[in-house]
Amino acid sequence: MMLSGLDHLLAAGLVVAVPLCGSWSQRVLERATAEGRPDARMRDYHLTMLTLWSLAGLTLLLWGSAGRPGSLLGLMFSDGMRVLIGAGATVLALLVLVSQWHGISRLDDAGREQLAAQVGSVLQLLPQTSREYRTFQALAVTAGICEEVLYRGFLLWYAAVFFGVWPAVILTALVFGVAHLYQGVAGVVKSAVVGLLFGALYAATDSLLWPILIHTAVDLQAGAIGWALRGARRGAV
Template structure:
């Protein structure tokens, strides 16, 4: 315990950053039920309100954690915002990023082209947990969701992989710090239900591996943002084709 207090006294800025993350997580946990109830009740603008809250919270927390990191005497490269290492590790990380990007682009093309693929995706969404908080349904929501997706791709990587792993690795082995960061990332998506959290787990592991290989957040940011943007694109395709697909499924 004395060691913990000693570290806190030596790293007040990093401690403040960790505290900010904890406070935001607790706030989101405490308000999640209310937000979900507002959306499920059909309250006008409820989902847009949640999107706006996410945008404000994530960018504010990113500003705080980056500021605390810099105040601790460390630079942005150490946070993961440089180009990282050179050599085979970088090539592998960027290769995995390219493969992931190709898969997600293929998913959008397939969803747009095939009613059978859309039926499969609809079934998967039905089993994927509680998506009411994030699934857009109106044109305004689809536009705002794209900003949320881009924001999450940038800010969550800086907060939960750059800052959190960077801080935790100062007081514990790097693999342990990485596992804790993965767990917190998954728990942060608890609003999607257990099925949604289990779906996100391999994504979080993959992004963490890419970060540890490359030493850079940029491939993770690109892949994370693309993942969420593709999700929004698929939601929009499903929404636009729902009536036509239902009509096609009815026997003549």
């Protein structure tokens, strides 16, 4: 598969520029919240959505201009056994999320405070008001679609040209983890593991739509957890 200079540039941006921009954005958010700016999270959510949709749109434009089929990017459901694998993995992931939420929803005040401590600094990224929560839901859908197109769709394909599919799954998982450097070391490790699972699912099913569904559900639940813990967060301030 012939790669263009724009392919190399986009890959370099995902590997280098995105982690740096994420860390910068996190520092800006921390300063703004420390100054008591009520619009800090909303501005961060909007900027993140604009960035992700712009990068995903650029990727799709690049893909189409190169005459590459959408199926090569995984933007379709596969057939046969691969559909069963994708559907089964998605249902299992959703059941795990439902089980986790059931446990969280039954926590008492002490349990919520303990969970808030475990979430750590990431908690300040999560919504505190109903307006922020609604916007975060849009952000979760954005991340579920755009990050999968960028990392599992484009970047995995790009890396597979050089290293093969399964080494590319591992490499892109590491890059995805580093892209979440703003969440700290724990966030990097967690994101890398999640990226590895999403990449393996994509490689096994040839469809990006299953990882998109699960990724969106995971991020939606993260927002719901942040909303549920808002009382514990205020108590810690």
